[in-house]
Amino acid sequence: MSISDLNNKVRQCRRCRLSLTRNNAVCGEGNLNARFMLIAQAPGEKEDEEGRMFVGPSGKVLDELLSEGGLTRHEIYMTNLIKCTLPKYRRPKQDEIEACSYYLIKEIELINPKILVPLGYYATKYIFQRYNLLVLPRSDFRSVYGKLFLIDDKKILPLPHPTALLYSPDFKQDMVRKYRKLRVLSKDCEWFPVCPMRRFYQEGKLDKKWIELYCKGDWESCVRYQMEERGEYHPDWMLPDGSLARELVR
Numbered sequence: 001m002s003i004s005d006l007n008n009k010v011r012q013c014r015r016c017r018l019s020l021t022r023n024n025a026v027c028g029e030g031n032l033n034a035r036f037m038l039i040a041q042a043p044g045e046k047e048d049e050e051g052r053m054f055v056g057p058s059g060k061v062l063d064e065l066l067s068e069g070g071l072t073r074h075e076i077y078m079t080n081l082i083k084c085t086l087p088k089y090r091r092p093k094q095d096e097i098e099a100c101s102y103y104l105i106k107e108i109e110l111i112n113p114k115i116l117v118p119l120g121y122y123a124t125k126y127i128f129q130r131y132n133l134l135v136l137p138r139s140d141f142r143s144v145y146g147k148l149f150l151i152d153d154k155k156i157l158p159l160p161h162p163t164a165l166l167y168s169p170d171f172k173q174d175m176v177r178k179y180r181k182l183r184v185l186s187k188d189c190e191w192f193p194v195c196p197m198r199r200f201y202q203e204g205k206l207d208k209k210w211i212e213l214y215c216k217g218d219w220e221s222c223v224r225y226q227m228e229e230r231g232e233y234h235p236d237w238m239l240p241d242g243s244l245a246r247e248l249v250r
């Protein structure tokens with residue numbers, strides 16, 4: 001199935017009750033070869049009217065946050081967990097998520113992005129469940145925003161939903177800091193070519209997860225990187241999280 005076949009199905013979808021109250025089912029859009037796939041919750045009022053992703057005030061906020069992350073919407077693919085608007089912005093019901101996530105799963109297969117970026121609680125909860133990552137109470141979800149997770153051939157970077165800024169402008173600084181992780185994840189660590197972690201990995205002594213999570217992932221959070229930048233001594237056998245693994249040099 002091609003993405004345009006899938007989008008035609010979305011436009012005509014009657015899999016759940018939300019088809020009765022929508023104006024337009026909103027298909028995913030953006031770069032089909034994107035490294036990042038942003039997954040929002042559901043279309044808002046304006047998106048439902050126009051049948052497009054992130055238009056109106058939420059679109060402005062998204063563009064601003066993306067630019068903090070060094071990206072434009074032409075470089076990413078964006079979609080929703082639920083393709084039809086939720087009446088009066090109510091919470092999505094479990095059966096609606098089950099019915100509609102069929103399309104998201106297909107989109108992930110077709111676009112095959114390296115990094116999934118679920119936005120906000122429902123999208124993050126769904127992706128965590130889908131990939132058997134973490135089961136968290138709702139109150140703990142804030143703690144995972146801006147952190148990188150690894151599953152098989154994909155990375156997951158949950159971020160707060162951009163519309164949160166429309167209601168709570170005080171979060172802006174924190175939100176900007178988290179969206180800047182997109183910039184970090186757009187390139188490898190500058191120390192990687194000469195880092196002992198690369199050598200240990202090539203020698204088969206180091207698990208790939210260290211390379212994917214730090215050197216080719218969130219290198220900004222790597223303790224080795226931070227010490228390197230400060231010009232501080234750190235032994236070759238220090239792992240990116242700061243723990244010591246002397247067996248690497250035996």
Ligand code: SF4
Nearest residue numbers: 189192195215222225
């Ligand atoms: S271990 Fe840290 S410093 Fe070394 S390449 Fe990876 S991220 Fe950079």
